Amino acid sequence: MWRARKTLVEATQNADVFAEVSGILKACAVNLLKISSDLRLLSSGPEAGLGEIKLPARQAGSSIMPGKVNPVIPEAVSQAALLVMSHDAGDRAGLRGGEHGVESVSASRRPLSARPAWTCLANAARILCRFCVEGMTADEERLPRPCRRVDRGGHGVGGALGL
Numbered sequence: 001m002w003r004a005r006k007t008l009v010e011a012t013q014n015a016d017v018f019a020e021v022s023g024i025l026k027a028c029a030v031n032l033l034k035i036s037s038d039l040r041l042l043s044s045g046p047e048a049g050l051g052e053i054k055l056p057a058r059q060a061g062s063s064i065m066p067g068k069v070n071p072v073i074p075e076a077v078s079q080a081a082l083l084v085m086s087h088d089a090g091d092r093a094g095l096r097g098g099e100h101g102v103e104s105v106s107a108s109r110r111p112l113s114a115r116p117a118w119t120c121l122a123n124a125a126r127i128l129c130r131f132c133v134e135g136m137t138a139d140e141e142r143l144p145r146p147c148r149r150v151d152r153g154g155h156g157v158g159g160a161l162g163l
Contacts (some may be wrong), residue, residue: 015095018114025117026088032124033081036074039132043071051142056135073132080124087113 045051045068059070091113 022091029081029084
């Protein structure tokens with residue numbers, strides 16, 4: 001619930017609440033970026049990647065790699081997360097300004113990026129859940145395959161590690 005500050009001087013001089021909201025949004029963006037990166041890695045393949053999960057096919061893969069599915073939803077979520085993280089960097093730069101109460105650029109920057117960042121993260125999380133996580137399945141045939149490759153000295157992760 002919004003309440004007016006007791007002193008307007010504090011309201012204009014203290015930018016803690018803006019920095020805190022921006023930091024919370026950035027933390028959420030970092031988590032979404034980690035999740036989407038993990039999904040991309042776990043679904044990588046079809047030959048040299050992990051391929052432990054199958055993401056829903058939203059876009060055709062590659063003509064030279066049959067069976068490849070491009071992870072477009074995790075990629076889009078990564079882009080949204082990076083956008084919000086860049087908003088946070090801009091917010092921090094703007095909030096540093098305003099020496100001695102002269103706040104021309106920084107004061108105008110404060111309310112602009114929190115709402116778009118919030119909306120961007122909410123939409124990214126909703127899209128990730130609806131179009132990626134809900135249709136995701138384990139690749140039952142693929143799960144034991146990397147183990148066999150390691151035993152034979154194949155070209156998977158085990159071969160790169162010298163196992």
